[in-house]
Amino acid sequence: MRCRVAAAALLIAAVACAHDGSGAADREVQVKLTLSRFVPDHFEFKAGTTVTFVVTNRDPIDHEFLIGDEAAQRAHELGTEAHHGAKPGELSIPAGETRTTTYTFGEPGHLLIGCHRPGHYAYGMRGDILITD
Amino acid sequence: MRRQIASPLLALLMVAAVVGPAFACAGLVAPNGSVRLLRTSTLAGYHNGIEHYITSFAFQGGGAKFGSIVPLPDIPKKVTRGGKWTLQRLAQETQPPTPQPTEGPTAGGSNDAEELYETEIDGLLITILRGGSQAVGRWAKDEGFNLTPDAPEVLRFYAQRSKIFMAVRFIPKKAEKKDLAEGDGVPIHLRIPTDDPWVPLRILALGKRPYQDISADVYLLTDIEPAILPAPAEPGRGGLIQERSEQASDSLLDDLRSDKGMGWVPAEMWLSYYRVALNARNLTYDLAIDASGAGSPSEEDAYGKPDNSSNSPQHSDGSRFLYSVILIPVLGFGFMRGVRSRAKRRR
Numbered sequence: 337m338r339c340r341v342a343a344a345a346l347l348i349a350a351v352a353c354a355h356d357g358s359g360a361a362d363r364e365v366q367v368k369l370t371l372s373r374f375v376p377d378h379f380e381f382k383a384g385t386t387v388t389f390v391v392t393n394r395d396p397i398d399h400e401f402l403i404g405d406e407a408a409q410r411a412h413e414l415g416t417e418a419h420h421g422a423k424p425g426e427l428s429i430p431a432g433e434t435r436t437t438t439y440t441f442g443e444p445g446h447l448l449i450g451c452h453r454p455g456h457y458a459y460g461m462r463g464d465i466l467i468t469d
Numbered sequence: 470m471r472r473q474i475a476s477p478l479l480a481l482l483m484v485a486a487v488v489g490p491a492f493a494c495a496g497l498v499a500p501n502g503s504v505r506l507l508r509t510s511t512l513a514g515y516h517n518g519i520e521h522y523i524t525s526f527a528f529q530g531g532g533a534k535f536g537s538i539v540p541l542p543d544i545p546k547k548v549t550r551g552g553k554w555t556l557q558r559l560a561q562e563t564q565p566p567t568p569q570p571t572e573g574p575t576a577g578g579s580n581d582a583e584e585l586y587e588t589e590i591d592g593l594l595i596t597i598l599r600g601g602s603q604a605v606g607r608w609a610k611d612e613g614f615n616l617t618p619d620a621p622e623v624l625r626f627y628a629q630r631s632k633i634f635m636a637v638r639f640i641p642k643k644a645e646k647k648d649l650a651e652g653d654g655v656p657i658h659l660r661i662p663t664d665d666p667w668v669p670l671r672i673l674a675l676g677k678r679p680y681q682d683i684s685a686d687v688y689l690l691t692d693i694e695p696a697i698l699p700a701p702a703e704p705g706r707g708g709l710i711q712e713r714s715e716q717a718s719d720s721l722l723d724d725l726r727s728d729k730g731m732g733w734v735p736a737e738m739w740l741s742y743y744r745v746a747l748n749a750r751n752l753t754y755d756l757a758i759d760a761s762g763a764g765s766p767s768e769e770d771a772y773g774k775p776d777n778s779s780n781s782p783q784h785s786d787g788s789r790f791l792y793s794v795i796l797i798p799v800l801g802f803g804f805m806r807g808v809r810s811r812a813k814r815r816r
Contacts, residue, residue: 397618459617
């Protein structure tokens with residue numbers, strides 16, 4: 337009997353882990369960085385959703401994946417941070433590698449994704465995120 | 470060289486003239502990141518199945534390292550220093566004889582790139598590479614080139630057609646030992662066996678702002694009048710402008726033949742001279758050549774392979790602005806030793 341209870345508990349734990357991925361996310365989204373573009377470059381999430389972004393850089397050059405509003409994007413464009421990864425929604429992804437970040441979308445509104453390696457944002461390396469009610 | 474050209478006065482004129490039109494392919498950049506887009510001059514001669522690709526790379530001085538990447542139609546069987554006056558003599562033949570002022574700044578495959586060949590010519594380190602866009606891009610990054618955001622797309626454009634690239638870097642100390650001053654060009658001559666000659670033009674726009682002017686001279690010498698794609702621009706419009714298309718004069722061919730490495734020039738050839746004058750956003754093609762007489766230059770050689778990949782993002786014109794900087798080798802002199810030791814290890 338004890339064995340059955342233990343097995344059931346393990347099964348429930350396994351299902352729970354499979355459900356939330358990183359342990360907190362409601363969704364997992366794959367993003368490719370290719371030819372200095374985000375693919376896809378448009379996302380829509382409900383407010384309050386926690387999303388794990390699995391970002392794969394398929395280019396031979398380094399990129400970034402930075403979530404933020406226009407002011408944050410401007411700040412990143414002028415900023416000097418060489419590496420991102422500690423804050424949710426901010427990644428530096430070396431050429432050919434994959435990184436993940438988990439971000440919770442709060443209030444309804446509009447956010448942007450950008451890469452701020454020199455010249456990349458101006459080249460068009462940006463995307464947008466619509467957060468709905 | 471014929472006596473009339475070897476006269477000191479004319480020789481001086483030619484040295485002065487080379488500062489104007491004869492410069493390197495694919496953009497050179499200053500260490501502070503500003504683009505020094507210099508006018509390119511290239512000869513593509515095609516005879517007996519060999520494309521003779523001759524271009525010149527300008528030394529920028531200042532102790533900094535500069536580099537270029539040039540796509541090639543096939544593997545060269547030989548890379549040597551170009552002759553002393555071929556490009557200048559072509560300019561003299563087709564352009565006003567007075568020296569032109571320097572324009573100054575104008576407006577997936579396999580995992581690893583294969584180094585097929587490496588040689589040094591007058592302070593230039595030349596590496597012939599075979600690899601897909603990813604591999605060549607990674608190689609360039611590892612070797613200290615700073616690739617601009619348009620580089621992945623441009624490299625893919627070329628790698629879909631030919632996986633052969635030439636990387637060219639100046640070795641400042643060696644260039645200075647050769648007494649090269651800033652702006653002095655080193656001509657390079659590649660002999661490329663191919664049945665499919667073409668001249669890379671799109672690479673000239675790499676790293677440029679969309680409305681930045683691209684200016685280059687392209688000379689073709691072929692056995693008969695070639696057919697080309699794209700068609701030359703209409704008079705008065707920018708683009709690929711046909712300035713000359715005629716039987717090459719005996720005096721020109723004699724002068725070229727007397728230059729070093731130019732003995733291949735036969736008794737009769739057709740001379741075409743095209744001037745590239747347009748902004749970077751419109752330079753989306755290469756020059757495809759049919760020198761066989763069939764009159765059917767390859768659309769793929771001119772415009773690349775059609776891209777049906779669903780992963781290929783579409784670039785909007787409006788988004789391609791204000792990016793700069795091409796290929797900046799950022800490492801110091803020590804990296805040369807790194808290249809050498811790696812090359813030795815690979816051997």
